[in-house]
Amino acid sequence: MIVGMKDALKLIGISVIACCAVFVCTLFLNYNIDIAAMKNEITAAGGVAMYNAVVSTGKVVAAVSGGCLAVTSVIMLLFYVKNYIDTHGKELGILKALGYSDFNIAKHFWVFGLSVFVGCALGYAAAFLYLPGFYELQNADRLFPEIKVQFHPALAFILIVVPAISFAALAVIYACFRLKTPVLDLLKEKREYKAKVSKNKTNDMPFLKELTRSTVRGRKSLVFFIMFSAFCFSAMVQMSISMKDLSSETMAVMIMTIGLILAFMTLFLSLSSVVKGNAKTIAMMRVFGYKHSDCSGAVLGGYRPFSYIGFAIGTIYQYALLKIMVTVVFADVENIPEYSFDFKACMITLILFILTYEIAMYVCSRRIRKLPLKSVMLT
Amino acid sequence: MIAVSDITKSYGAGGNRNQVLKGISLQIADGDLTVILGASGSGKSTFLNVISGLERPDSGSVLYGTSDITKLSDGELTQFRRDNIGFIFQQYYLLPNMTVEKNVRMGADLADNREYAEIITAVGLEDRSSKYPSELSGGEQQRVSVARALAKKPKVLFLDEPTGALDEQTGRQVLDYICKLHKEYAFTIVMVTHNQNIAEMANTVVKINSGKISEVLQTKSKRPLMR
Numbered sequence: 001m002i003v004g005m006k007d008a009l010k011l012i013g014i015s016v017i018a019c020c021a022v023f024v025c026t027l028f029l030n031y032n033i034d035i036a037a038m039k040n041e042i043t044a045a046g047g048v049a050m051y052n053a054v055v056s057t058g059k060v061v062a063a064v065s066g067g068c069l070a071v072t073s074v075i076m077l078l079f080y081v082k083n084y085i086d087t088h089g090k091e092l093g094i095l096k097a098l099g100y101s102d103f104n105i106a107k108h109f110w111v112f113g114l115s116v117f118v119g120c121a122l123g124y125a126a127a128f129l130y131l132p133g134f135y136e137l138q139n140a141d142r143l144f145p146e147i148k149v150q151f152h153p154a155l156a157f158i159l160i161v162v163p164a165i166s167f168a169a170l171a172v173i174y175a176c177f178r179l180k181t182p183v184l185d186l187l188k189e190k191r192e193y194k195a196k197v198s199k200n201k202t203n204d205m206p207f208l209k210e211l212t213r214s215t216v217r218g219r220k221s222l223v224f225f226i227m228f229s230a231f232c233f234s235a236m237v238q239m240s241i242s243m244k245d246l247s248s249e250t251m252a253v254m255i256m257t258i259g260l261i262l263a264f265m266t267l268f269l270s271l272s273s274v275v276k277g278n279a280k281t282i283a284m285m286r287v288f289g290y291k292h293s294d295c296s297g298a299v300l301g302g303y304r305p306f307s308y309i310g311f312a313i314g315t316i317y318q319y320a321l322l323k324i325m326v327t328v329v330f331a332d333v334e335n336i337p338e339y340s341f342d343f344k345a346c347m348i349t350l351i352l353f354i355l356t357y358e359i360a361m362y363v364c365s366r367r368i369r370k371l372p373l374k375s376v377m378l379t
Numbered sequence: 380m381i382a383v384s385d386i387t388k389s390y391g392a393g394g395n396r397n398q399v400l401k402g403i404s405l406q407i408a409d410g411d412l413t414v415i416l417g418a419s420g421s422g423k424s425t426f427l428n429v430i431s432g433l434e435r436p437d438s439g440s441v442l443y444g445t446s447d448i449t450k451l452s453d454g455e456l457t458q459f460r461r462d463n464i465g466f467i468f469q470q471y472y473l474l475p476n477m478t479v480e481k482n483v484r485m486g487a488d489l490a491d492n493r494e495y496a497e498i499i500t501a502v503g504l505e506d507r508s509s510k511y512p513s514e515l516s517g518g519e520q521q522r523v524s525v526a527r528a529l530a531k532k533p534k535v536l537f538l539d540e541p542t543g544a545l546d547e548q549t550g551r552q553v554l555d556y557i558c559k560l561h562k563e564y565a566f567t568i569v570m571v572t573h574n575q576n577i578a579e580m581a582n583t584v585v586k587i588n589s590g591k592i593s594e595v596l597q598t599k600s601k602r603p604l605m606r
Contacts, residue, residue, distance in 0.1 A: 188513075207484040214476045284472050287433065288531065289461025289489055292454075373433055 003108045007084065011115035013269040014076050014167075018119030019126070020258045021069035022159045026127035027134050028058035029155055034135075034147050047143045053330045054138065064321065069262075070163070072228055073116065077167055078174055079221040081109060083273070085178045085186075092179065093186030106175035113168025120160040137250055208290075208298045215278060216302035225270040226303045227310030233263035233353050234314025235321075241345035242322060267357070271364045274299060275371075283373050296365040304357075311353055315346055381407040381535065381567070383430055386439035388422075399425045400436065401590040407583070412561060412568040414581035422590040423571045424539055430569065431464055431537045432456050443535075461489055465533030465566075467557075469540035471524045473512040479523050480508040486531035495530040501563075502526045502556050518549035522556060529560055536561075538570040542577065554580060 032055055042051050085092060095105055127134075131149045139147065179186075205213075216223060236259020240252040275282075278299045285295050319341050326339040388400040399422040407413050417423040428434040430441050432448045440447045448459055465486070473482050479499065487495035499508050502522040512520050521541060528536055541557070542550030558580055561568055570577070578584045578596075586594040 207481060207488040210477065210481050210484070211474075214481075218476045280472065281474050284474065285485070286457060287460065287466055288486060289457055289459075289464070291457060291461075 003084065003111055005111060005114070008111040008114045011077070011080055011112055013265050014073050014080070014112075015115045015119035015122070016261060016265045017069050017073045017076065018116045018163065019123035020262055021066050021073070022120045022123030022163075023127045023130075024069075024258065025062045025066040025159055026124050026155070027131065028062045029159075030127070030131060030149070030152060031135060031138060031147075032058040032062075033152055033155065034150050035144065037150075038145055038147060041145045042143070044143045050141075050143045057325065057330075060321075060325070072225075072266075073167070074170065075221060075224060077112060077116075077171060079225075080112065081171055081174050082178055082221075083277075084109075085175065085181075089186040089188075093183050096179070096183045096186060102176050102179040103172075106172050106179055109171040109175040110168040112171040113164050113166075116167040117160065117164035120163050124156060124160055133250070208294060211281070211298040212302040215274070215281075215299055216306075219274070219277065222270050222274060223303065223306050225266050227306050227313070229263045229266035229270065230307040230310030230353065230357070231314040231317070232259045232266065233356070234311040234349055235259065235318040236263070236314075237349045237352065238315060238342065238345045239318040239322065241348065242318070242339075242342040263356075267360050270303075271300065271360060272367075274303070275364055275367050279371055282368055282371055286371075286373055292365070292369050296361075296368050299368070300361055300364055304361075307353075307357055311350065315349075380409055380442075380444065381405075381430060381569075382440075382442040383407075384440045384442070386426070386429055386436045386441070388425055388429060388434070388436050399590050400429065402439070403587075403590070403592055404439075405585060405592065405595075407567060407569060409567055410565050411583055412558075412581050413570070413583040413585060414578045415569065415571045415585045415587060416573065416575065416578055417571075417587035418573055421587045423573075423587045426587060427537055427539055427569065427571045431466065431535075432460055461531075463534045465528035465531055465536040467521070467524050467528050467536065467538040467541045469543040471512070471520045471544075473520055473523055473527075475512050478509050478511055479504055479515070479526075482512070482523050483508075483526045483530050486527040486529070490530070490532040492530050492532060495526075498526045498530050498560075501560060516549075517545050518553060521545060521549075521553045525553065525556055525560070529564065529566075532564075533566055535567040535569065538568065538572075540572055541570065542572070542574065550574075 035051065035054065039051060042048055092105060096102070128149075128151075135147050135149060236255050240256035240259070243252055243255075282295045282299060285298075286292075322339055326336055330336045383403060383405045386400050386403045387398065389396050389398045391397050403426060415423045415426060425434065429436045432441075432451075436449055439449070441449055443459075443463065446459075448456060451459060474485065477485070480496075483495050483499055487493075487498075496505070496508075499505055502525055504519060504522055504526065507515060507519060512523065515523065521544075525541075536557075538557070542553055545553060554577065557568070570581070572578075582598060584594075584596040584598070585592055586596075
């Protein structure tokens, strides 16, 4: 087998994202389905307005969180497939040279769908276990009659089986597309690099600065992941602090936990990938006598500005989402407090983010220091 | 002067322990062109890695003047390589996402060498400086590697099978460039190879067999080098 279960296990990032996405979607969609069945029984004052607001919230949260996380999972999957083909070019090239068709090789990439299946199944199971508590939380004001948790096979199928099949198919199709590379290029692990900046501009640029630029330019998907990581951290932490007057503490903790898991997982995987992908460059720089700090700075430093952009987008996103929730979705509901931008939450989150990011950078920098020169160069 | 004294080096542990270097001693004079000859597995590349500071020996000393590099910390060793050593490898190890010019600047910036373009010209690649390594032939890539190593103005240049991946004619061409630059800049060269023909260009030929020096031949100098 070309791609094995071991390789699928490396896609833990996708499993975690799928798990979070399905967890959130299951909570809100299962609740929406169950509450819809009781719509006619809602008689309490303000109950209908609350019902409409809750249903809309569920749809918005499921669509925004689920959609955003699904897109991220897709990008991560494509990144993994590309990375696998790039790093196993020789083996795949030999198979092609022996006469295996692109599809014959690509079909083995279906195992990547397993990681999505595992993530989705875990997310669904976790959500189902938490659903009674979530229902209680959603109906704390007793505006609705008591709602019992029902199992909806169709929802389980849509949230577990459909994503797994879709991701498996996507992995195969994308692998097939990437394998269209000529055999010799695969064997030589040849990649195309195009000069995007005019010659005059790059001529005077010092090597380390150019290396930083080309490292970032060479792996744009990692820029996305690092921005996404900062986005998750910023949006989810600020949202959980800001929404203390708007929702329960449990909900805030849940949002913060999901945000932090996503942020750490994505940041860790992205930075590991940066270090691994540049191991030979780092080894060569050290052979030539570049200091450890030069190597770390050149390879990791280029991503810092993007992480702050991700943080800024996350800040705007959470503000806009909460504002829309309060002013549009809950417009008809009484006693909803006024929401304005929480500057204090923003500052606390920014300081936490800077600390976390720099610690992650330090850990990666330690890994760079420990890269064994000889073994890197022999591989 | 590089003075290597009683170097040993082993890999593995217990029953699988394999002693690759078995007490090698050698002196290399400044400006000399020394070729280390040996069959595959004789320990010549390990010897090169040890005397260039890429690997630490199990015992023995490697003196550059009065400084024993086996006693240096990792940071000091990096600084030592930065100030003194240049490398050319069989597999080139060029940075694939950098143009020829930027690959050469990798070495040049370490020595604050602003005249690196002259070296690109000296290896005959002035019209290829904006190309990426994948757009070059094997011989051209090795010439970039030569330019990169020399752009940092090393005092000692180590070459590990520099023509091993090239055909004879291209290999000869690369060696001609190295010889030309050696005469011009007068740095010390230590070259590892299994190709007997390359030994013709050396002042000193050191033959290694099973982790020991079996013979030291001098073609232009009569000083005894082996101790």
